[in-house]
Amino acid sequence: MMVHGSRFQLVRVLYQSVQSIMCAGRVISPRAGFATNPFIPTASATTDKPCLLSSALRSSSLLSPQLNGPTFPSSKFSSLKLCTVVAPRYSSRNSVRMSVDATESNAGKQALLLTDAAQLISSVETFIFDCDGVIWNSGELLEGVKETIDMLRSLGKRLYFLTNNSTKSRRQYAERANKFGLGVRDDEIFSSGFAAALYLKTINFPANKKVYMISESGLSEELDQAGISYIGGPEDDDKKADFTPGAYLHHDHDVGAVVVAFDRSVSYYKMQYAALCLRENPGCLFIATNCDEVIIPTGVQGLPGEAAMVGAIKGTTKKQPIVVGKPSTFMMDYLCERFNIKREQICMVGDNLETDILFGKNGGCKTLLVLTGVTDLKTLHSPENSIQPDYYTNQLSDLLVGSKLQTPTHQ
Amino acid sequence: MMVHGSRFQLVRVLYQSVQSIMCAGRVISPRAGFATNPFIPTASATTDKPCLLSSALRSSSLLSPQLNGPTFPSSKFSSLKLCTVVAPRYSSRNSVRMSVDATESNAGKQALLLTDAAQLISSVETFIFDCDGVIWNSGELLEGVKETIDMLRSLGKRLYFLTNNSTKSRRQYAERANKFGLGVRDDEIFSSGFAAALYLKTINFPANKKVYMISESGLSEELDQAGISYIGGPEDDDKKADFTPGAYLHHDHDVGAVVVAFDRSVSYYKMQYAALCLRENPGCLFIATNCDEVIIPTGVQGLPGEAAMVGAIKGTTKKQPIVVGKPSTFMMDYLCERFNIKREQICMVGDNLETDILFGKNGGCKTLLVLTGVTDLKTLHSPENSIQPDYYTNQLSDLLVGSKLQTPTHQ
Numbered sequence: 001m002m003v004h005g006s007r008f009q010l011v012r013v014l015y016q017s018v019q020s021i022m023c024a025g026r027v028i029s030p031r032a033g034f035a036t037n038p039f040i041p042t043a044s045a046t047t048d049k050p051c052l053l054s055s056a057l058r059s060s061s062l063l064s065p066q067l068n069g070p071t072f073p074s075s076k077f078s079s080l081k082l083c084t085v086v087a088p089r090y091s092s093r094n095s096v097r098m099s100v101d102a103t104e105s106n107a108g109k110q111a112l113l114l115t116d117a118a119q120l121i122s123s124v125e126t127f128i129f130d131c132d133g134v135i136w137n138s139g140e141l142l143e144g145v146k147e148t149i150d151m152l153r154s155l156g157k158r159l160y161f162l163t164n165n166s167t168k169s170r171r172q173y174a175e176r177a178n179k180f181g182l183g184v185r186d187d188e189i190f191s192s193g194f195a196a197a198l199y200l201k202t203i204n205f206p207a208n209k210k211v212y213m214i215s216e217s218g219l220s221e222e223l224d225q226a227g228i229s230y231i232g233g234p235e236d237d238d239k240k241a242d243f244t245p246g247a248y249l250h251h252d253h254d255v256g257a258v259v260v261a262f263d264r265s266v267s268y269y270k271m272q273y274a275a276l277c278l279r280e281n282p283g284c285l286f287i288a289t290n291c292d293e294v295i296i297p298t299g300v301q302g303l304p305g306e307a308a309m310v311g312a313i314k315g316t317t318k319k320q321p322i323v324v325g326k327p328s329t330f331m332m333d334y335l336c337e338r339f340n341i342k343r344e345q346i347c348m349v350g351d352n353l354e355t356d357i358l359f360g361k362n363g364g365c366k367t368l369l370v371l372t373g374v375t376d377l378k379t380l381h382s383p384e385n386s387i388q389p390d391y392y393t394n395q396l397s398d399l400l401v402g403s404k405l406q407t408p409t410h411q
Numbered sequence: 412m413m414v415h416g417s418r419f420q421l422v423r424v425l426y427q428s429v430q431s432i433m434c435a436g437r438v439i440s441p442r443a444g445f446a447t448n449p450f451i452p453t454a455s456a457t458t459d460k461p462c463l464l465s466s467a468l469r470s471s472s473l474l475s476p477q478l479n480g481p482t483f484p485s486s487k488f489s490s491l492k493l494c495t496v497v498a499p500r501y502s503s504r505n506s507v508r509m510s511v512d513a514t515e516s517n518a519g520k521q522a523l524l525l526t527d528a529a530q531l532i533s534s535v536e537t538f539i540f541d542c543d544g545v546i547w548n549s550g551e552l553l554e555g556v557k558e559t560i561d562m563l564r565s566l567g568k569r570l571y572f573l574t575n576n577s578t579k580s581r582r583q584y585a586e587r588a589n590k591f592g593l594g595v596r597d598d599e600i601f602s603s604g605f606a607a608a609l610y611l612k613t614i615n616f617p618a619n620k621k622v623y624m625i626s627e628s629g630l631s632e633e634l635d636q637a638g639i640s641y642i643g644g645p646e647d648d649d650k651k652a653d654f655t656p657g658a659y660l661h662h663d664h665d666v667g668a669v670v671v672a673f674d675r676s677v678s679y680y681k682m683q684y685a686a687l688c689l690r691e692n693p694g695c696l697f698i699a700t701n702c703d704e705v706i707i708p709t710g711v712q713g714l715p716g717e718a719a720m721v722g723a724i725k726g727t728t729k730k731q732p733i734v735v736g737k738p739s740t741f742m743m744d745y746l747c748e749r750f751n752i753k754r755e756q757i758c759m760v761g762d763n764l765e766t767d768i769l770f771g772k773n774g775g776c777k778t779l780l781v782l783t784g785v786t787d788l789k790t791l792h793s794p795e796n797s798i799q800p801d802y803y804t805n806q807l808s809d810l811l812v813g814s815k816l817q818t819p820t821h822q
Contacts, residue, residue, distance in 0.1 A: 138656035241675060245549035247709045264652060264679045266723075271715045279713070293727050298658045302690070304682045307726035312677075315722020316704050316715035 111369065111380060114393040121399060124347040124366055127152060128335070130326075131163040131173065131189075133351035133373020134396055138299030141180040142372055144397025149182050151400055159188060160335060164290040164325040164355055166193035166261035166306075169221035190335075192289035192325030193219040196259050197226035198334060199287065199324045209256030212277050214270050214309055219261045219289070231255070232273065237265040241272050251276040257285040260313055260321065262295070262306045271312050278317045286313065290325030292355060296374060326350075327358035332365075349396065351375055353387040366390050370398075522780065522791060525804040532810060535758040535777060538563060539746070541737075542574040542584065542600075544762035544784020545807055549710030552591040553783055555808025560593050562811055570599060571746060575701040575736040575766055577604035577672035577717075580632035601746075603700035603736030604630040607670050608637035609745060610698065610735045620667030623688050625681050625720055630672045630700070642666070643684065648676040652683050662687040668696040671724055671732065673706070673717045682723050689728045697724065701736030703766060707785060737761075738769035743776075760807065762786055764798040777801050781809075 114120065129135055135145055152159060161184060163173065170189055177184035196219065200211070210229035213219050223230045231252060242249065255277040263270070277284050292305035310321055324330050336343060346365040350356020351373025360367035367389035369375060379385060380392060393399075525531065540546055546556055563570060572595060574584065581600055588595035607630065611622070621640035624630050634641045642663060653660065666688040674681070688695050703716035721732055735741050747754060757776040761767020762784025771778035778800035780786060790796060791803060804810075 140656065241714070243675065243708050245551065245710055248711050264654065266679055268675045268677055268715070268719075271719050275715050275719075276712075291726075293729060297654050299656050300659050301687075303652070304679070304686050304723075304727035308679075308682045308686075308723040309726075311722035311724070311726020312715075312719040313722070315702075315718035315720075315725070318704060 109388060109390075111388045111392045112390065114368065114391040114398060117393075117399045120347065120366070120368070120391065121152070121155065121157070124157075125345045126158040126160070126339075126341050126347070128160045128162050128346060128348045128360075128365070129396070130350035130352065130356045130373075131161055132165055133296065134349060134356075134370055135161065135177070135182075136180070137372065138297060139176075140299070142395060142397075144395065144400060146181055148397050148399050153183070158339065158341070159184075160339075161189040162326070162331055162335075163190070164192045164292055164306075165295075166191055166196070166218050166289040166325075167216040168193075168218040169225075170194050171221065172218065190331060191218060191222070193222040193261060195324040195328075195331050195334075196261070196287055196289050197222040197228060199322070199330060200228055200257060201226050205256065208254065210252065210254050212252070212255045212258045212274055213261065214263050214266060214274055214313070215259065215261035215289075216263055216265075219259060232270065233263075234265070236270055236273065237267070239267070239269045241269045249273070249276060251280070253281055255281055255284060257287055258313070259287045259289065260306070260309050261289040263309055266309050266312070271316060274313050275316045278313070278319055286317070286319050286321045288321035288323045288325070290355065291321070291323055292352070294374060302374070326352075326355040327362055329359060329363045332359065332363035353380070353385060353389070357387050357389045360389070361387070368393065370394070370396050372396070520799060520801075522799045522803045523801065525779065525802040525809060528804075528810045531758065531777070531779070531802065532563070532566065532568070535568075536756045537569040537571070537750075537752050537758070539571045539573050539757060539759045539771075539776070540807070541761035541763065541767045541784075542572055543576055544707065545760060545767075545781055546572065546588070546593075547591070548783065549708060550587075551710070553806060553808075555806065555811060557592055559808045559810050564594070569750065569752070570595075571750075572600040573737070573742055573746075574601070575603045575703055575717075576706075577602055577607070577629050577700040577736075578627040579604075579629040580636075581605050582632065583629065601742060602629060602633070604633040604672060606735040606739075606742050606745075607672070607698055607700050608633040608639060610733070610741060611639055611668060612637050616667060619665065621663065621665050623663070623666045623669045623685055624672065625674050625677060625685055625724070626670065626672035626700075627674055627676075630670060643681065644674075645676070647681055647684065648678070650678070650680045652680045660684070660687060662691070664692055666692055666695060668698055669724070670698045670700065671717065671720050672700040674720055677720050677723070682727060685724050686727045689724070689730055697728070697730050697732045699732035699734045699736070701766065702732070702734055703763070705785060713785070737763075737766040738773055740770060740774045743770065743774035764791070764796060764800070768798050768800045771800070772798070779804065781805070781807050783807070 134142070136142060149159065161173070161177065165173075168176075168191065170186055170191055173189045173191060174184050174186050177189060193215070200223075205228060207227075210231060211223060213223075213230050213233035215233045217234055220230055220233050249272060251273055258274045258277050260274070278286055288310045289306065291307045291310055293307045294302040295305040296302055314320065332343070335341060336346075343364040344366075346360070346363070347368055348356060348360025348363070348365045349368045349370060350360070351370050353369065353375055357367045357369055369380065369389040369392040371377065371380075371392065372395045377392075380388075545553070547553060560570065572584070572588065576584075579587075579602065581597055581602055584600045584602060585595050585597050588600060604626070611634075616639060618638075621642060622634060624634075624641050624644035626644045628645055631641055631644050660683060662684055669685045669688050671685070689697055699721045700717065702718045702721055704718045705713040706716040707713055725731060743754070746752060747757075754775040755777075757771070757774070758779055759767060759771025759774070759776045760779045760781060761771070762781050764780065764786055768778045768780055780791065780800040780803040782788060782791075782803065783806045788803075791799075
């Protein structure tokens with residue numbers, strides 16, 4: 001039985017602390033790591049494990065971020081609690097350890113087929129949806145999604161949309177959602193590009209520093225919104241490295257963070273510039289909007305995700321990124337603080353075990369896997385998969401009360 | 412005192428076996444791994460550690476490679492002994508473990524400044540030289556190299572040149588060396604592109620299979636020489652990934668190996684194609700010609716090495732490459748077998764601790780670090796560096812008997 005309230009919080013924090021120490025052997029104090037000065041070397045420069053921003057230990061420290069950019073959300077985020085925990089990310093063994101994080105209430109529990117949607121809906125007051133593979137696929141709204149969203153709104157549920165996709169800005173995603181008639185406000189939809197900008201604001205990224213972006217256009221719009229200077233991104237798409245003997249690439253010594261996002265125009269030049277900043281600018285941060293291995297942008301085939309771009313920079317610098325997108329619970333902390341949501345009253349709905357479901361589990365939420373995206377039943381039930389959602393179902397529209405639920409058939 | 416002969420071999424093999432097991436927890440039998448059928452899944456598909464071809468355990472198994480390509484060297488290589496050992500590669504902790512490999516004779520020994528070049532020269536009968544940073548830098552012959560080479564030849568020493576650079580073929584490197592008057596034969600100079608082709612021949616890569624290359628032109632010339640079919644490489648430089656909804660990239664199901672080499676034109680399309688082959692072609696091998704983090708092709712600045720390209724593919728596939736270039740001792744095995752060289756009579760000369768010097772140490776050779784390339788004195792003497800050569804000196808020409816040796820000054 002799940003224990004609620006402050007005692008549960010305390011138990012979970014202590015549990016997560018022990019898990020974190022067991023997992024990584026090192027926990028970074030936010031004060032020591034970046035609260036005072038983001039440009040002193042942090043975990044990203046010294047460890048061989050990726051650094052996921054996590055809610056573990058979140059009650060142990062308090063930051064006072066300055067969130068006063070012109071259009072940046074700030075009203076309810078003035079007391080955001082943050083910390084970093086060095087947590088393993090890639091191997092299945094590491095996934096086992098990570099999935100244990102915050103799952104004391106259902107450790108070892110196999111996912112249940114969702115058979116009582118009404119009960120799940122009544123047990124939570126907030127839904128967080130991943131977008132690609134849940135709401136839409138390759139730009140097409142999935143069947144029954146609009147009716148499901150309308151039904152949940154009519155029941156007074158709060159709905160948020162949280163995508164690891166950084167190629168577009170919040171504004172662009174809201175436009176897409178509303179083109180489908182979903183009635184989504186700008187402050188209900190969030191991308192990992194937004195998370196990167198939010199993270200930089202939260203650590204008081206100095207105004208005289210700038211970001212070097214390996215990214216498409218979505219990230220720059222988020223940085224603009226946050227009032228953070230940047231270079232790179234699409235501007236560097238056509239630049240070529242010069243290999244002439246004696247050729248020297250002069251890079252900008254004011255770059256204080258390299259943010260790597262998904263970029264179809266990733267190139268040797270961009271790798272060169274990012275690596276120069278990370279090697280030669282003291283304390284330069286290495287931030288990844290996510291580490292998704294595979295994405296399905298065309299709807300029919302798995303293609304390399306951001307893990308390819310991040311892997312290239314990791315390879316040449318030996319540094320590990322700070323990951324701000326899912327499964328990092330950074331955005332969970334933000335949503336809960338800003339909108340005053342209790343974690344146990346959230347259901348996280350996603351198609352990706354290693355990002356969406358782990359995000360929900362690390363955040364202490366209920367989790368629902370849908371099979372309209374990157375995960376099929378075989379993967380869910382594989383002995384190698386250690387990440388079990390609370391529930392799984394065919395598609396989001398199975399939440400429609402009164403719909404005929406069927407045994408999932410997506411293979 | 413070093414123990415020579417069969418007893419030493421036995422001790423070293425046993426020692427290396429224990430080290431390998433301690434390092435990686437898993438040793439792959441060459442018979443089980445690839446000797447019988449290279450297309451069954453190997454370490455590259457299942458482990459989270461890179462797979463370095465190593466001489467450890469080399470006496471425990473015997474392969475009978477078919478090396479009968481039209482112009483491929485075969486005369487003395489018919490009984491090449493091969494095995495794979497899963498060995499850690501990247502972190503400094505792993506480097507400690509790897510550097511212990513084959514160094515029982517000088518464990519914990521700090522590198523000595525070379526003060527008696529004549530004694531070193533007389534104690535060995537073969538020199539293996541790295542090229543970039545040792546023989547030349549950004550296309551310019553380093554001072555005194557020609558005289559040193561001439562002197563060593565006049566003393567009857569056998570000389571081999573072994574570069575991790577895969578952008579050119581053996582023929583092209585020999586042309587460069589001879590433009591400088593070094594009198595190098597084609598069978599004295601070897602690249603990591605050659606090593607990849609040799610590896611594929613050694614495992615009897617099926618004639619109806621082909622290689623997908625992420626590479627520049629040097630690799631294709633080596634594969635041509637070995638009679639191995641290939642696609643990709645420079646031919647794919649201008650291709651773009653299609654993200655149109657429903658777009659499906661049909662890849663070649665006959666690709667049996669993805670070989671990743673250095674490629675200034677690396678692109679999302681190439682990552683996409685390579686990842687498709689590795690994910691969807693059963694048993695497709697993932698081979699890296701090397702994993703150098705930094706190279707200095709312009710002579711004035713460190714730029715991303717092949718670890719960037721390899722890191723991208725590792726990131727999106729979660730697979731680990733089989734590394735055939737230095738520090739893998741695959742080429743050491745080849746040279747010793749083909750030219751009947753005793754390892755203890757070799758001196759490996761290089762500028763890179765993690766490739767050249769580790770290669771020499773793993774191979775059981777004497778090692779000499781020169782400071783004309785990627786390593787400076789500060790790095791050599793850093794407490795974080797666990798890889799100590801037997802000797803270090805300013806430049807290759809310090810080997811010239813009678814030259815005035817100076818305390819190294821390169822910082």
